[in-house]
Amino acid sequence: xxxxxxxxxxxxxxxxxxxxxxxxxxxxxxxxxxxxxxxxxxxxxxxxxxxxxxxxxxxxxxxxxxxxxxxxxxxxxxxxxxxxxxxxxxxxxxxxxxxxxxxxxxxxxxxxxxxxxxxxxxxxxxxxxxxxxxxxxxxxxxxxxxxxxxxxxxxxxxxxxxxxxxxxxxxxxxxxxxxxxxxxxxxxxxxxxxxxxxxxxxxxxxxxxxxxxxxxxxxxxxxxxxxxxxxxxxxxxxxxxxxxxxxxxxxxxxxxxxxxxxxxxxxxxxxxxxxxxxxxxxxxxxxxxxxxxxxxxxxxxxxxxxxxxxxxxxxxxxxxxxxxxxxxxxxxxxxxxxxxxxxxxxxxxxxxxxxxxxxxxxxxxxxxxxxxxxxxxxxxxxxxxxxxxxxxxxxxxxxxxxxxxxxxxxxxxxxxxxxxxxxxxxxxxxxxxxxxxxxxxxxxxxxxxxxxxxxxxxxxxxxxxxxx
Amino acid sequence: xxxxxxxxxxxxxxxxxxxxxxxxxxxxxxxxxxxxxxxxxxxxxxxxxxxxxxxxxxxxxxxxxxxxxxxxxxxxxxxxxxxxxxxxxxxxxxxxxxxxxxxxxxxxxxxxxxxxxxxxxxxxxxxxxxxxxxxxxxxxxxxxxxxxxxxxxxxxxxxxxxxxxxxxxxxxxxxxxxxxxxxxxxxxxxxxxxxxxxxxxxxxxxxxxxxxxxxxxxxxxxxxxxxxxxxxxxxxxxxxxxxxxxxxxxxxxxxxxxxxxxxxxxxxxxxxxxxxxxxxxxxxxxxxxxxxxxxxxxxxxxxxxxxxxxxxxxxxxxxxxxxxxxxxxxxxxxxxxxxxxxxxxxxxxxxxxxxxxxxxxxxxxxxxxxxxxxxxxxxxxxxxxxxxxxxxxxxxxxxxxxxxxxxxxxxxxxxxxxxxxxxxxxxxxxxxxxxxxxxxxxxxxxxxxxxxxxxxxxxxxxxxxxxx
Numbered sequence: 001x002x003x004x005x006x007x008x009x010x011x012x013x014x015x016x017x018x019x020x021x022x023x024x025x026x027x028x029x030x031x032x033x034x035x036x037x038x039x040x041x042x043x044x045x046x047x048x049x050x051x052x053x054x055x056x057x058x059x060x061x062x063x064x065x066x067x068x069x070x071x072x073x074x075x076x077x078x079x080x081x082x083x084x085x086x087x088x089x090x091x092x093x094x095x096x097x098x099x100x101x102x103x104x105x106x107x108x109x110x111x112x113x114x115x116x117x118x119x120x121x122x123x124x125x126x127x128x129x130x131x132x133x134x135x136x137x138x139x140x141x142x143x144x145x146x147x148x149x150x151x152x153x154x155x156x157x158x159x160x161x162x163x164x165x166x167x168x169x170x171x172x173x174x175x176x177x178x179x180x181x182x183x184x185x186x187x188x189x190x191x192x193x194x195x196x197x198x199x200x201x202x203x204x205x206x207x208x209x210x211x212x213x214x215x216x217x218x219x220x221x222x223x224x225x226x227x228x229x230x231x232x233x234x235x236x237x238x239x240x241x242x243x244x245x246x247x248x249x250x251x252x253x254x255x256x257x258x259x260x261x262x263x264x265x266x267x268x269x270x271x272x273x274x275x276x277x278x279x280x281x282x283x284x285x286x287x288x289x290x291x292x293x294x295x296x297x298x299x300x301x302x303x304x305x306x307x308x309x310x311x312x313x314x315x316x317x318x319x320x321x322x323x324x325x326x327x328x329x330x331x332x333x334x335x336x337x338x339x340x341x342x343x344x345x346x347x348x349x350x351x352x353x354x355x356x357x358x359x360x361x362x363x364x365x366x367x368x369x370x371x372x373x374x375x376x377x378x379x380x381x382x383x384x385x386x387x388x389x390x391x392x393x394x395x396x397x398x399x400x401x402x403x404x405x406x407x408x409x410x411x412x413x414x415x416x417x418x419x420x421x422x423x424x425x426x427x428x429x430x431x432x433x434x435x436x437x438x439x440x441x442x443x444x445x446x447x448x449x450x451x452x453x454x455x456x457x458x459x460x461x462x463x464x465x466x467x468x
Numbered sequence: 469x470x471x472x473x474x475x476x477x478x479x480x481x482x483x484x485x486x487x488x489x490x491x492x493x494x495x496x497x498x499x500x501x502x503x504x505x506x507x508x509x510x511x512x513x514x515x516x517x518x519x520x521x522x523x524x525x526x527x528x529x530x531x532x533x534x535x536x537x538x539x540x541x542x543x544x545x546x547x548x549x550x551x552x553x554x555x556x557x558x559x560x561x562x563x564x565x566x567x568x569x570x571x572x573x574x575x576x577x578x579x580x581x582x583x584x585x586x587x588x589x590x591x592x593x594x595x596x597x598x599x600x601x602x603x604x605x606x607x608x609x610x611x612x613x614x615x616x617x618x619x620x621x622x623x624x625x626x627x628x629x630x631x632x633x634x635x636x637x638x639x640x641x642x643x644x645x646x647x648x649x650x651x652x653x654x655x656x657x658x659x660x661x662x663x664x665x666x667x668x669x670x671x672x673x674x675x676x677x678x679x680x681x682x683x684x685x686x687x688x689x690x691x692x693x694x695x696x697x698x699x700x701x702x703x704x705x706x707x708x709x710x711x712x713x714x715x716x717x718x719x720x721x722x723x724x725x726x727x728x729x730x731x732x733x734x735x736x737x738x739x740x741x742x743x744x745x746x747x748x749x750x751x752x753x754x755x756x757x758x759x760x761x762x763x764x765x766x767x768x769x770x771x772x773x774x775x776x777x778x779x780x781x782x783x784x785x786x787x788x789x790x791x792x793x794x795x796x797x798x799x800x801x802x803x804x805x806x807x808x809x810x811x812x813x814x815x816x817x818x819x820x821x822x823x824x825x826x827x828x829x830x831x832x833x834x835x836x837x838x839x840x841x842x843x844x845x846x847x848x849x850x851x852x853x854x855x856x857x858x859x860x861x862x863x864x865x866x867x868x869x870x871x872x873x874x875x876x877x878x879x880x881x882x883x884x885x886x887x888x889x890x891x892x893x894x895x896x897x898x899x900x901x902x903x904x905x906x907x908x909x910x911x912x913x914x915x916x917x918x919x920x921x922x923x924x925x926x927x928x929x930x931x932x933x934x935x936x
Binding site: 030031034035036037038039040041042043044045046049050058060061062063064073096098099100102103106107108109110111112113114115116117118119120121122123124125126127128129136137138139141164165167168171175179196199200203204206207208283287288289290291292293309310313314315316317318319320321322323324325327328329332355 | 504508568570578580581587589591592605609667668671781787800823
């Protein structure tokens with residue numbers, strides 16, 4: 001008897017468990033017996049995509065049925081089997097930098113961005129991966145093509161390292177710098193700064209690297225003269241989207257440029273940077289935060305090798321599935337811009353750019369509109385200060401453009417509004433608070449990267465608050 | 469003018485760059501204008517798979533053309549555009565635990581394992597992810613179904629955490645344990661042990677956790693009595709595939725069970741473990757090392773929450789693409805066993821099990837054959853000692869089965885053969901050396917997880933060495 005009694009009981013149990021809605025396993029068949037082996041999965045994917053979710057949700061390949069029925073996964077503030085109902089008094093979540101505004105774009109570019117992965121695709125740890133870069137040759141080519149096309153960073157002659165998002169890369173850079181010099185480092189960033197730098201240092205730094213606080217205060221303290229330090233320069237800056245120079249200088253200062261947002265939809269490309277250490281993330285290029293692909297460009301091969309050693313010791317390499325997805329998406333992004341060189345009129349609706357597969361035009365149109373809209377709302381009140389940016393010439397687009405930041409940075413002016421975060425939260429709007437970025441809670445960050453529906457939900461709350 | 473002169477020059481440059489062989493971007497089209505948006509990618513994938521690579525290679529979706537031609541990516545020791553030529557005097561690489569033996573299996577199960585990912589699939593960091601587990605509901609269900617079906621570990625009532633392979637999970641567990649107690653820990657494992665435990669501790673432990681060496685020596689030292697310690701128990705053990713009990717005990721000892729190999733193709737399932745901390749990896753279940761999916765089961769919710777905080781601070785979550793692949797593959801693995809309950813005869817050729825979609829039968833047949841073959845070769849010589857295992861009763865298969873370990877562990881007996889690793893290397897066989905596992909270099913590890921062709925290459929070298 002193959003199965004024990006326990007197994008038979010289990011098999012009865014499993015019958016009662018609802019399976020997920022993944023494509024049906026169907027008749028088992030291999031490439032030899034069925035040369036059309038990929039079609040069943042393609043048809044299942046198309047069928048899921050055709051579910052009516054009212055434009056406010058999706059059925060995905062691993063959507064788990066509810067009570068045996070396939071129902072849509074709804075966006076925030078929508079509910080019901082086809083997401084047709086609004087959630088009353090829904091909290092507007094304008095907090096996270098989750099770039100879900102690009103979901104609409106990719107639904108318009110379904111064919112160009114679709115990936116079909118056969119089950120034997122890159123099963124190995126090592127085959128098809130360049131140990132020097134941690135990625136496939138195809139992904140390396142796409143990343144280098146992207147930088148060359150956009151002109152934001154000089155990739156030629158630099159070592160490329162790919163990581164599982166930029167977070168472990170930032171950590172590995174800190175570990176590698178302190179290991180390289182066998183010295184204890186301070187990590188700093190000018191406030192307001194991206195919270196993760198401090199959090200990684202607090203948890204993992206120990207006595208090799210420690211959080212040194214606001215770079216401006218660190219630099220002013222004579223006791224820090226000659227101390228080894230790493231400064232994170234987020235350019236443009238998260239949360240306030242200002243562009244700025246490093247605070248530290250000299251041979252003891254290592255500058256880590258975080259260029260997460262230095263792409264044409266969010267920032268004017270004013271120059272091609274050529275720094276020692278530069279980091280990037282797919283998340284803010286194509287919107288695929290969930291794929292977890294980041295990368296770094298390094299001038300110093302010995303530092304790059306140490307960073308790679310830290311990355312590999314941490315996690316034995318980057319998911320090949322994530323790499324394949326990034327390769328396909330970046331190819332879709334670059335192919336339109338490289339193929340069709342005709343001039344594209346500005347000021348078209350964002351949806352038109354999505355249809356044409358021009359993601360940088362699309363992103364810029366959406367973000368510029370949201371920034372202007374918020375600016376106008378806040379202009380009606382002196383209770384709040386809204387940080388304004390100037391138009392800038394963008395070398396990628398070849399013209400001067402209005403600001404299109406990924407975040408808006410707002411300050412509560414009234415004496416009693418010390419906790420600006422809670423003021424907005426009580427008004428129905430969830431934001432990120434200033435203290436997360438090393439400044440006071442009079443500051444709040446609005447994400448502009450979410451879905452149109454999120455801002456529609458926010459609008460009435462915000463107008464009411466501003467009018468109060 | 470949209471593009472600057474620099475851009476125009478660049479566009480000429482890019483024309484000269486060979487693109488990768490990813491599916492053609494085609495006419496841009498969205499789900500509304502083209503309901504068959506997934507078919508072009510499916511057809512491209514089928515076309516690549518149909519390339520003739522002589523059974524010794526593949527064309528994959530991101531295979532980069534050579535001189536403008538699509539050529540196969542060849543397995544080790546094969547070359548030529550269709551991998552038809554053997555590399556003369558090729559080094560037999562029997563070292564890595566890369567489970568590429570399952571590639572054949574998955575080519576026979578193309579339809580069941582194929583994944584079609586539309587470009588809007590789970591772009592978010594957070595949506596569709598349970599922050600408590602770090603994974604989708606669908607993946608959690610598949611993992612729990614797998615454990616219940618196999619009976620190797622009691623998952624019910626335990627906290628599940630998914631990570632990017634088991635490596636960052638092991639590290640995060642060490643970080644969480646030392647953080648939880650705010651104490652300095654020693655990490656130990658009984659030699660021979662998996663090298664990564666020591667390497668992670670050396671690089672990242674600092675003064676919070678430090679490598680304490682061989683658990684047996686650690687336990688014998690009276691100076692260590694009452695010291696906080698973590699012991700890794702790999703079960704069965706990498707590299708020697710013995711099963712063993714923890715060395716440490718008492719309230720100061722935390723046992724981390726690494727069950728990477730405790731699956732029915734590699735090990736008899738002798739009992740359902742129900743330990744405080746248990747870790748697993750997809751790599752050794754389905755063979756998808758390159759996908760980077762690992763998981764842990766935890767009894768203590770507060771420890772699990774700390775581990776998850778460490779994982780998230782390290783890398784902000786697990787790639788959704790990797791999760792989707794794991795979900796699809798595990799569904800393919802479990803669906804055959806759950807659907808078709810009839811008795812399956814043993815001792816069929818492995819290829820037959822592959823055709824039937826029975827991965828545990830397939831893996832066991834391949835590994836048992838390789839183990840026996842090596843055992844017989846080494847039996848002809850007293851120069852080497854080959855570690856033998858006993859047949860054991862497996863609750864999953866419901867019968868007593870011959871050993872089918874993932875690794876063979878060999879010892880060089882002759883006085884002059886102190887460096888057993890180099891002895892084999894000079895004979896044309898690359899293995900892993902004993903000192904990597906905390907024992908002498910008289911020991912070497914043979915991986916049994918590679919392709920048939922790797923062992924064919926090794927055979928003549930090995931027969932010659934054993935006869936010498």
